[in-house]
Amino acid sequence: MKWTLLETTDQLTRIKEQQGYSLIFKHSTRCSISMMAKRRFELDWENLPENMPLYFLDLIQYRDISNHVAQLFSVHHESPQLLLIKDGECILDQSHGEISVDETMSEIN
Structure with a gap:
């Protein structure tokens, strides 16, 4: 599996308009908890559907996009944070510590 870097608000618009599932992982490059959550998630991500788009957002570099994610998908900003999007809705x-492939798959199944 591979991350797609989330670097523009146009990408968010496409995610919002996309049918099916997508994942957004919001990561703080300055936070050890965020690094641990990302690493733990990546250890299990082969259990996700193979064709699911996975987006990675560097919160430090793209703070404005992070704020736009919160607004567009009606979620409170947290870091680290994983959002499962289906048909444009979170x-x-x-x-x-709640970030989990197992819980994500439970929601998909």
Whole structure:
């Protein structure tokens, strides 16, 4: 699996308009908890559907996009944070130690 870097608000618009599932992982490059959550997620991500788009947002570099994510998908900003998007709506919002491939797959199944 591979991350797609989330660097523009146009990408968010496309995610919002896309049918099916997408994941957005909001990561603080300055936070050890965020690094641990990302690493733990990546250890299990082969259990996700192979064709699911995975977006990675560097919160430090793209703070304005992070704010736009919160507004567009009606979620409270947290870091780290994983959002499961289905048909343009956030159906699962996980943060910190709650970030889990298993819980994400439970929501998909």
